Amino acid sequence: MERTITRLEPTSPVIPRKKRVAAYARVSSGKDAMIHSLSAQVSHYSDYIQHHPGWAYVGVYADEAITGTKDARDEFQRMLEDCRAGKIDLILTKAISRFARNTVTLLETVRELKLLGVDVYFERENIHSMSGDGELMLTILASFAQEESLSTSENCKWRIRNDFKQGKPCNMRIYGYRQKKGDLIVKPEEAEIVRMIFHDFLGGMGKNLIMKRLRELGAKTLQGADFRETQVYAMLRNEKYAGDLLLQKTFVASHPEKRYKKNNGELPMYLVRDAHEAIIDRETFERVQEELKRRAEEWTPAPKGRDAYPFTGIITCGNCGKHYRRKVVVSPGYAPRVVWICATFNTLGKKACPSKQIPEPILMQTAASVLEIPVFDEQIFSDRVSEIRVPAANRLVFVLKDGREIEREWEDHSRRDSWDEAARQRARENAGRRYAK
Numbered sequence: 001m002e003r004t005i006t007r008l009e010p011t012s013p014v015i016p017r018k019k020r021v022a023a024y025a026r027v028s029s030g031k032d033a034m035i036h037s038l039s040a041q042v043s044h045y046s047d048y049i050q051h052h053p054g055w056a057y058v059g060v061y062a063d064e065a066i067t068g069t070k071d072a073r074d075e076f077q078r079m080l081e082d083c084r085a086g087k088i089d090l091i092l093t094k095a096i097s098r099f100a101r102n103t104v105t106l107l108e109t110v111r112e113l114k115l116l117g118v119d120v121y122f123e124r125e126n127i128h129s130m131s132g133d134g135e136l137m138l139t140i141l142a143s144f145a146q147e148e149s150l151s152t153s154e155n156c157k158w159r160i161r162n163d164f165k166q167g168k169p170c171n172m173r174i175y176g177y178r179q180k181k182g183d184l185i186v187k188p189e190e191a192e193i194v195r196m197i198f199h200d201f202l203g204g205m206g207k208n209l210i211m212k213r214l215r216e217l218g219a220k221t222l223q224g225a226d227f228r229e230t231q232v233y234a235m236l237r238n239e240k241y242a243g244d245l246l247l248q249k250t251f252v253a254s255h256p257e258k259r260y261k262k263n264n265g266e267l268p269m270y271l272v273r274d275a276h277e278a279i280i281d282r283e284t285f286e287r288v289q290e291e292l293k294r295r296a297e298e299w300t301p302a303p304k305g306r307d308a309y310p311f312t313g314i315i316t317c318g319n320c321g322k323h324y325r326r327k328v329v330v331s332p333g334y335a336p337r338v339v340w341i342c343a344t345f346n347t348l349g350k351k352a353c354p355s356k357q358i359p360e361p362i363l364m365q366t367a368a369s370v371l372e373i374p375v376f377d378e379q380i381f382s383d384r385v386s387e388i389r390v391p392a393a394n395r396l397v398f399v400l401k402d403g404r405e406i407e408r409e410w411e412d413h414s415r416r417d418s419w420d421e422a423a424r425q426r427a428r429e430n431a432g433r434r435y436a437k
Contacts, residue, residue: 020058020087020089022079022092025038026099042062091121099120175221176279198280202291207236215227215348241279248267311340316388324358324390325340342355366396367381385400394409
């Protein structure tokens with residue numbers, strides 16, 4: 001009887017791969033207590049995952065002072081990207097309400113992660129999203145969490161609106177004041193800046209010039225940023241500087257997204273006269289409102305379409321990346337000139353962007369030369385040119401829709417060219433008016 005002998009090769013034991021685990025934490029308020037809570041959550045999850053046998057620590061993703069909408073959370077989005085990249089097997093989170101504030105967002109996210117093979121464990125509810133009845137339980141519990149959140153929100157709205165009826169403001173931050181126990185207390189150094197803004201405006205300065213002066217003085221907003229033109233305008237319109245309070249100017253339009261909307265009559269507003277110490281006397285404030293209205297009526301142009309001019313949205317500044325805009329320049333003694341100017345230079349000045357304005361006739365002549373047509377044609381230009389870049393002063397790069405790039409240089413025209421007889425006559429009339437005063 002023959003024996004059969006089979007050689008068995010030695011095999012190495014298979015070491016199971018550790019499950020890659022991450023955690024997600026979020027708080028919905030920027031208060032110190034909530035930030036401490038977030039810090040505690042991050043510390044807890046880090047220790048818990050790293051000391052669990054069979055788990056590999058990926059990290060803790062944490063969002064603070066953000067609502068539970070999916071698109072608004074940077075860390076949440078980063079976590080999803082890491083899941084799509086195959087870096088995570090399991091996500092730990094405290095509760096359904098921390099992961100998402102509405103049922104739709106929750107289910108969309110959980111289903112996507114399930115397809116990626118990523119499990120989500122909700123500690124408070126003790127649910128794994130990958131379990132057999134996980135989605136059903138999540139749907140039910142998320143609906144309850146959403147309704148509870150809505151109920152809490154409505155209670156908060158009722159309390160705030162009830163305070164408004166009694167003339168009590170909610171928490172607010174306003175330049176020139178600090179809120180203390182519900183009262184607005186004047187901040188002296190900021191109040192001087194506020195008075196300067198109102199004084200300069202009545203003295204003839206525009207919002208843009210006031211903004212530039214604030215930047216030159218080194219004045220900063222409450223957030224520590226440079227002032228913008230829109231902020232100067234908002235300050236000139238703010239009734240609080242005259243000692244009044246207009247309550248419920250805005251309201252939360254959508255609970256899940258927490259989006260604020262300007263109150264255009266949807267809800268009542270409440271005006272409280274002489275609610276606190278004024279920084280601007282009422283007469284000055286009313287004069288500023290009249291001047292704002294007068295300037296708006298005088299300078300607001302007739303509405304134009306988005307593509308009112310052939311170069312709109314086409315010219316890009318090589319210094320700051322902003323688009324050029326059309327501007328009519330009127331100088332005493334000279335004919336009005338139409339130029340295209342970088343939006344940053346126009347708003348913030350040369351220090352912010354040392355670009356150079358381009359006369360519109362030169363733009364048209366140069367474009368016609370590039371397109372090899374005798375005179376500028378708006379339709380041909382629109383059909384063939386996708387962009388004009390301005391890499392440096394007096395240089396233009398035309399990007400054609402067929403992929404070609406053509407560079408041109410242009411020369412400044414002397415202002416003497418616009419000094420015609422009509423301009424001379426306007427100069428004489430202006431001089432006559434000045435000397436007659």
